[in-house]
Amino acid sequence: MLNVAMLSKWHVHAEDYARKLQSHGNVKIAAVWDEELDRGKEWATGLGADFEADLDTLLAREDVDAVVVDAPTSMHADVMIAAAQAGKHIFTEKAMALTTEECDRISAAVRQAGVKFGISFPARTRPHELFAKQLIDDRILGDVTLLRIRNGHDGALNNWLPEYWYDKQQAGGGAMMDLGCHPMYLASWYLGKPKRINSMFHYFTNRAVEDNAQCSIEFANNAVALVETSLVTYRTPSALEIYGTEGTLIISDHTVKVTSKNLDLPFGGWISPNQLPAEQPLPILQWVDAVLNDKAMPFGLEEGTKLTELLEAAYIAHQEHRTVEFK
Structure with missing residues (x-):
């Protein structure tokens, strides 16, 4: 127990x-x-x-x-x-x-x-995101040139988040510090070491922290990630797009389409796979298992630090209106 x-x-x-x-x-x-x-x-x-x-x-x-x-x-x-x-x-x-x-x-x-230390990265347990990682690792898409990830809802627009959510002293930031974490840690997982970042944050509902935000990140492998998040969009479908030198993956609202030179496709067209990787247990359940059974946690200190590295640089880029380069 x-x-x-x-x-x-x-x-x-x-x-x-x-x-x-x-x-x-x-x-x-x-x-x-x-x-x-x-x-x-x-x-x-x-x-x-x-x-x-x-x-x-x-x-x-x-x-x-x-x-x-x-x-x-x-x-x-x-x-x-x-x-x-x-x-x-x-x-x-x-x-x-x-x-x-x-x-x-x-x-x-x-x-x-x-x-044992674990952090909540639920997107890394889901079939669609796991499928994208598999395609990248197996080089089905060739070299990734562009990654776009969007995650948003209308929490600030329709006021269903607690008001302290917009307290900069407590939260440290707004949409990017909250929902933006998910596309940020996915971008790091998919593309590796970041090289530089730009940010554009907006304050649509006039709160102390941003409610609509976008970051452009260049990685050491020359791929570019567009990370988008918002608390002021109505029924936003999740979006994950990966463009590579030999293929393209489009995931929107749980619909998956992929095309690649490395797949046996008729007429070089698109397919919607009928089998995706199995969903993994939620991070908190993986953490319990790691503690009780002395297992490794798949996302821990290193992954958490990489996420904060991106977030910290994103806010500096916004506040100082400049490109931030990573060491």
Whole structure:
């Protein structure tokens, strides 16, 4: 049995993580901490768990083996370093932290403690995204020249996100720091090392953080990624397009089309594959399995740091109105 503490209900995914853990069978939610006392107490009561107002007191509990971090992104470094130093395994909502310097400190603490670390990269578990990775790795598309990924919804437009979602001090950013994480970590996974980045962020609903954003990223392999995200678009279908020297993949709203010189296609046309890679367990369930069965986590410290590297550079590019080059 894995005894878990939920560290804050700030993030909108926190409740879903709690439901996933409670339905697992080998996980018990033992305690809750929250930077907002009333919210934390109410959540703990609903989960049938203890509430601890003091984080250090919670982390000292022997009946807590691991923590799920859904605190404001600006608090991630302090919370996760404390958890690691207390010997607790860690699962965190993306983004890992606001800066690569914070990621490095988290990583050092986790490695020194020898605890398991996992981050929520759900797009890397889905059949369509796994299929795209397979085509790239097998060079079915040749050399990738352009990658376009779009992820958006109308949360800011129709006000169904909590208002603190737009608090820059807590969140660290807006649409790109939230929904933009998914196309960002996919771009890194597909294309490797980034070379330079430009950003264009907009404030359609006049909040303190951006609600509509686009980044152009050049990678060391000469591929270009267009990363698009928005909180002000109506019924946005997800979009993943990969253009290569020998083929093209188009995925839109779960419709898949591919063409390639390397496939046996009649008249060089398009096909819609009837079999995709099997869906993998959600990241939080993979993390539980990694902890209980001493397995490697497929996306952890390195992947989380790479995401933050892209995000940090994206915000610098926006704020300073310039191209940012990666070291």
